[in-house]
Amino acid sequence: MINIRDPIHGTVSLTPREIKLVDSPFFQRLRNVKQLGFADLAFPGATHTRYSHSMGAMHVATRLFDVLFPERPEQPNSELPKKLLRIRPPPLQGDDRARLRQAVRLAVLFHDCGHAPLSHTTEHIMPNVSALKIPRPMEGVDRQASHEDYTLKILLDSELSRTIESTFGLDGITPAHVADLVHPAAGDASRWMVHGVDYAPVLRHIVSSELDADRVDYLQRDSFYSGVNYGKFDADWLIQNVQPVLDGDHVHLGFAARAIFSFEDFLLSRYHMFLTVYYHHTPVCFGEMLARYFDTAPGEYTIPADVESFIGHDDMHLMMALRASRNPWAERIRNRRAFKLVRDDARHDGSPMPVEQELKAAGIEFIAHTSKGVLSKYFTRTTNGGQLSHATIYVVDDSGRITPVEEYTPLYKRYADTVRVWRLYVDGAQVGRAQAILDAAG
Numbered sequence: 001m002i003n004i005r006d007p008i009h010g011t012v013s014l015t016p017r018e019i020k021l022v023d024s025p026f027f028q029r030l031r032n033v034k035q036l037g038f039a040d041l042a043f044p045g046a047t048h049t050r051y052s053h054s055m056g057a058m059h060v061a062t063r064l065f066d067v068l069f070p071e072r073p074e075q076p077n078s079e080l081p082k083k084l085l086r087i088r089p090p091p092l093q094g095d096d097r098a099r100l101r102q103a104v105r106l107a108v109l110f111h112d113c114g115h116a117p118l119s120h121t122t123e124h125i126m127p128n129v130s131a132l133k134i135p136r137p138m139e140g141v142d143r144q145a146s147h148e149d150y151t152l153k154i155l156l157d158s159e160l161s162r163t164i165e166s167t168f169g170l171d172g173i174t175p176a177h178v179a180d181l182v183h184p185a186a187g188d189a190s191r192w193m194v195h196g197v198d199y200a201p202v203l204r205h206i207v208s209s210e211l212d213a214d215r216v217d218y219l220q221r222d223s224f225y226s227g228v229n230y231g232k233f234d235a236d237w238l239i240q241n242v243q244p245v246l247d248g249d250h251v252h253l254g255f256a257a258r259a260i261f262s263f264e265d266f267l268l269s270r271y272h273m274f275l276t277v278y279y280h281h282t283p284v285c286f287g288e289m290l291a292r293y294f295d296t297a298p299g300e301y302t303i304p305a306d307v308e309s310f311i312g313h314d315d316m317h318l319m320m321a322l323r324a325s326r327n328p329w330a331e332r333i334r335n336r337r338a339f340k341l342v343r344d345d346a347r348h349d350g351s352p353m354p355v356e357q358e359l360k361a362a363g364i365e366f367i368a369h370t371s372k373g374v375l376s377k378y379f380t381r382t383t384n385g386g387q388l389s390h391a392t393i394y395v396v397d398d399s400g401r402i403t404p405v406e407e408y409t410p411l412y413k414r415y416a417d418t419v420r421v422w423r424l425y426v427d428g429a430q431v432g433r434a435q436a437i438l439d440a441a442g
Helices: 016-022 025-032 037-041 050-068 082-086 094-109 119-125 147-156 159-171 175-182 200-207 213-226 235-240 257-278 281-296 315-324 328-334 354-361 428-441
Strands: 002-006 010-014 242-247 250-256 340-345 366-373 379-381 387-389 394-396 402-404 419-426
Touching (some): 002 050, 010 016, 016 025, 016 094, 025 050, 037 281, 050 094, 050 200, 050 213, 050 242, 094 159, 094 175, 094 200, 119 147, 119 281, 147 159, 159 175, 175 200, 200 213, 235 257, 242 394, 250 257, 257 366, 257 394, 257 419, 281 328, 281 340, 281 366, 281 419, 315 328, 340 428, 354 419, 354 428, 419 428
Parallel strands (some): 250 394
Antiparallel strands (some): 002 010, 242 250, 340 419, 366 419, 394 402
């Protein structure tokens, strides 16, 4: 084992074979991709990267797995309620345990490798997904690619995928296995079956769910580097209380009822981090100015569909393009001359505001932006107003009764609606005129 010091988790351990993959240019590139884009313009310490986050998330995933499936499981206690014994899957041991554990570690380690420069900030200039030629059928019609699509392409068809195959293939772990945990797809269900029990749901929960390794790490990490307290919660207690739940022949993620307050604190931490850090008005403004640059200087900076070329596209590459550009929006970004915030409204429904037309008629250049967020992505709303739930997470009480988490805690219902924050920015020289129009509009 090779131990790496981390300010959030203390020691993060990697094996020599994992270090071989970490040394890949696809992963090393993440050293130069900031986790929070422009957030360091408001929170100077928030210069941490996708590189450190990915290793931290892998560490959390390992902790979750080891609590769910200990290497030396305790003998069943006959004094436990029979109902509790019935929802516990058989012990996961030996080569089967090692294979699933390693697959989860790799999936979480590489879950962010497709992020473009400044993370989400540049995602809207990615090419159409068909240009990536991902060797797996994609859903729906051709659309703009996302960082998830780039991640899938890198895992399935790149020099990194060939390294995964040569390094872990003899362990029964292929690039397709890793990709399936990051972005599940229809296929051979037997890859996660052990003695007739399907472990796919719980493994995918660890990688991406309401209570996944990604969120547990980034909330603590982003809070620490931003210098705020909102992302702090009792992660240790929450992790110590997770447990597998056998529902039919599928294993799902559950946690003991005694950890419900820690889980609710975890949900609220994410909600408050969005409002105070992720949607802070300064990085939002710079993100919008960057979008104006892309719109007014088409083709000056593009993200390649070829993932081997994508390796060279990081934050430094983008900043060099901005420094070389004569575009006025690029000049504003590099000299930190942001538009000034003149109004924000946390009760806005997202539709265009009447005052925007008045500002336009007065010849005042402005940026209007609506940030949208929800407490939880556990539900996906349908077009007819209904809700489709993702794979269920269960709360287990001392009697062995299991309850879907959305039925156990009222937070989902209390914060079910989307939160929208509408903001209006204008050029510093126009603040007086703009404020007069706003004051007259009421």
